[in-house]
Amino acid sequence: MDRSLSAFGEKLCAHSGILELMDDLGNAMTTHPQMRMMGGGNPAAIPEVQELWRSRLRDLLDNAPDTIDRMLLNYDPPQGNPEFLEAVASCLSKAYGWKLSARNVAITSGGQTALFFLFNILGGPAAQAGQSQGKILLPLVPEYIGYANQGIAHEMFVACPPVIEEIGDHDFKYHVDFDAVEAALKAHTVAAICVSRPTNPTGNVLTDGEISRLSVLAADHGIPLIIDNAYGAPFPNVLFVETTPHWDDNTILTMSLSKLGLPGTRTGIVVASEQTIRQLASLTAVTGLANNNIGQRLVLPLVRSGEILSLSTSVIQPFYREKSDTARQLLEEALGNDIPWKVHVREGAFFLWLWIPGLKCSSRELYERLKKRDVLVVPGEYFFFGLDKGRDTWPHRHECLRITFSQPENVVREGLQIIGDELRRL
Numbered sequence: 001m002d003r004s005l006s007a008f009g010e011k012l013c014a015h016s017g018i019l020e021l022m023d024d025l026g027n028a029m030t031t032h033p034q035m036r037m038m039g040g041g042n043p044a045a046i047p048e049v050q051e052l053w054r055s056r057l058r059d060l061l062d063n064a065p066d067t068i069d070r071m072l073l074n075y076d077p078p079q080g081n082p083e084f085l086e087a088v089a090s091c092l093s094k095a096y097g098w099k100l101s102a103r104n105v106a107i108t109s110g111g112q113t114a115l116f117f118l119f120n121i122l123g124g125p126a127a128q129a130g131q132s133q134g135k136i137l138l139p140l141v142p143e144y145i146g147y148a149n150q151g152i153a154h155e156m157f158v159a160c161p162p163v164i165e166e167i168g169d170h171d172f173k174y175h176v177d178f179d180a181v182e183a184a185l186k187a188h189t190v191a192a193i194c195v196s197r198p199t200n201p202t203g204n205v206l207t208d209g210e211i212s213r214l215s216v217l218a219a220d221h222g223i224p225l226i227i228d229n230a231y232g233a234p235f236p237n238v239l240f241v242e243t244t245p246h247w248d249d250n251t252i253l254t255m256s257l258s259k260l261g262l263p264g265t266r267t268g269i270v271v272a273s274e275q276t277i278r279q280l281a282s283l284t285a286v287t288g289l290a291n292n293n294i295g296q297r298l299v300l301p302l303v304r305s306g307e308i309l310s311l312s313t314s315v316i317q318p319f320y321r322e323k324s325d326t327a328r329q330l331l332e333e334a335l336g337n338d339i340p341w342k343v344h345v346r347e348g349a350f351f352l353w354l355w356i357p358g359l360k361c362s363s364r365e366l367y368e369r370l371k372k373r374d375v376l377v378v379p380g381e382y383f384f385f386g387l388d389k390g391r392d393t394w395p396h397r398h399e400c401l402r403i404t405f406s407q408p409e410n411v412v413r414e415g416l417q418i419i420g421d422e423l424r425r426l
């Protein structure tokens with residue numbers, strides 16, 4: 001007999017479109033080795049970086065058996081490994097002059113868990129009777145697909161469509177529509193503002209001006225600004241434009257070791273006020289006791305010495321910049337000038353965000369057609385969540401694809417050629 005679930009269970013165990021899609025991606029990869037994988041968010045295999053993590057493991061095994069024993073045998077405190085917290089606080093303070101101590105840093109099981117905790121600590125039904133439910137405001141969608149199902153409360157997100165700046169024949173850039181943001185702040189009880197910077201899926205990097213305006217709005221409304229820095233500075237620094245990293249006591253910055261090539265260690269890092277850090281540590285204790293400590297132990301000496309910053313700037317960033325430039329060139333060759341297409345300016349992260357104005361089918365249908373030809377991408381509509389119903393028929397949300405360019409060049413070339421071919425058939 002099927003047992004009925006709690007509201008929490010119903011919401012989080014639901015068979016969402018995105019779960020289906022991620023299953024689809026995962027299954028296709030395991031059962032179809034010929035599939036051209038341009039859909040996932042895995043970091044690329046960068047030989048120099050892979051060798052670095054291997055040599056750190058060897059070094060620990062050969063020279064620090066006591067450290068290995070402690071790492072495997074002991075639970076860390078829920079907030080994270082104290083030496084690692086101290087090293088992160090000191091590294092960021094030195095790099096940016098932020099006034100941080102270890103009390104401003106917490107570890108979570110990946111950035112994904114950090115955001116799940118934060119959205120649900122801040123948003124949802126208020127603890128005090130009579131107060132309305134708090135929303136998480138996304139000032140610019142498309143935004144990271146991984147947030148879409150994270151709210152335990154119903155309709156946790158409220159989102160604003162962007163202003164689209166078209167640049168030349170084939171480029172465009174999204175900007176925050178501050179009129180829409182201010183209207184949303186008036187219309188809803190907003191508990192926090194959240195942006196990913198660089199943005200997954202678009203590779204957009206909100207300008208310093210946009211970030212400082214959002215920061216002022218957040219402070220004026222007495223709510224935090226969450227900046228998801230999974231691809232940002234100082235590590236992994238997959239940024240192709242100059243930006244100023246932002247943090248103050250009202251900002252919650254989430255970071256991760258994943259895009260440094262360590263997603264398997266599940267290490268998220270949150271930099272926030274001491275109060276927020278204490279709340280996150282409580283949640284870790286309740287839900288998981290402690291976090292995985294292997295990633296923290298592997299990168300600790302690099303954070304202490306600052307080598308993590310030079311690795312990011314001189315190895316990881318140029319690697320992805322080159323991949324991004326090559327992918328843009330291959331896209332130009334594959335799509336040519338006979339079909340309308342535009343790509344978001346490439347300012348960071350691992351993706352091309354392709355817009356086909358006037359696309360003759362939904363991006364979901366295009367995804368299915370491409371999958372039949374062994375090309376896996378992610379349909380754009382999944383990234384447009386939290387918009388009000390009036391936007392359901394907005395054509396733009398059905399006209400985009402996210403294409404990952406971190407795979408080898410021949411895979412990207414063939415994949416883009418097939419995309420061009422399929423668009424011509426349409």
Ligand SMILES: Cc1ncc(COP(=O)(O)O)c(C=O)c1O
Pocket residue numbers: 041109110111112113144146196199200228230255256257258263267268
């Ligand atoms: C924007 C963004 N935030 C957060 C995450 C979560 O990453 P992790 O949980 O591996 O740190 C990802 C993963 O792809 C991402 O793209």
